[in-house]
Amino acid sequence: MKVAIITGASRGIGRACAIRLAKDGFTVVINYSRSEDEANAVLSQIKADGGDGMIYKADVSDPAQVKQMVKDIDKRYGQIDLLVNNAGIVRDSFLLMMNNDDLDKCFDLNVKGYFYCAQQVGLKMFRKKSGVIINMSSVSGELALAGQSVYSAAKGAVNSLTRVLAKELGAKGIRVNAVAPGFIETEMINALSDEKKEEYLKDIPLHRFGKAEEVAAVVSMLASDELSYMTGQIITLDGGISL
C-alpha cells in the first residue's frame, strides 16, 4: 500500500489527481478546507472505482493544522509516500489596485502552505528514506500576464522551492517535481469573463483549455517509479501557450 495526500482535492485539478492516483493504487487523503460535500463525493467516486482513502479537513495555510493533519495520517496509515501540494487560489488585480489582504492570502496558501506541507511530510519521508513531492505550479510562474503579479510571484516561488527541495531532499531518497499547467477547465478559470476566455484561447496553439484529468495524468507519471530518476523539474502542460 502507498499513501498519497492531495491538498485541495475536493474540486478541480486536486479532485482529478485524487481519482487518478487511487486508480494507480494509492490510498488517497482528500484534503479540503470548506467543501466537505464535494470531498465526500470524491471519496465515493474513488470507492466506486474500487479504490480507498479518506477525507481530511485542514486549512493548509495554517501550520498548526498542517502539522496535525500529517500527524493523524501518519498515525492512521504508518507512512506517507506522496504529497501533491495543490491547494491554491488566484487573486488577480493590477498592482496599483492590489490590496494587502489578497497579497497575504495568496502567499499564505500558494507559497507558505506548500512549505508547511513539504516540511511536515518531508520529515516522515525522511524517516523512510523515500517519497515523492509534486508541487502544482502554473505557467504564470514564468509567463508575465498583466494583472497576475501576485499569482505569478507566488508560482515563481513554487518553482524555486521545487528546485531547492529537490537538491536538499535528493540524498534522502525524496524526489521533488512540479507541474505547470496553462488554462485548465476548473472553477478557477470559470471566474474569467467570456471575453477574457476568448482572448486567451486565441493565444493557445491547441485552441482549447486543458482538462483536470490531463494534469492528473502528468502527476501520475511523476509519482510513478518509472520516473524514479527525475527530480527538480517543472513540467509544463499548457496547450502551447507559453511558446
Ligand code: NAP
Ligand atoms: P479550484 O477548482 O479553485 O480548487 C481549489 C481547491 O483548493 C479546492 O478543493 C479547495 O477546497 C481547496 N482549497 C482552497 N483553499 C484551501 C485551503 N486553505 N486549505 C486546503 N484546501 C484549500 O482550483 P484548481 O483550478 O483546481 O487549481 C488547483 C491548483 O492548480 C492551484 O494551485 C492552482 O494555482 C493551480 N493551477 C490551476 C490552473 C487552472 O487553470 N485551473 C492553471 C494553473 C495552475 P475548499 O473549497 O474545501 O477550500
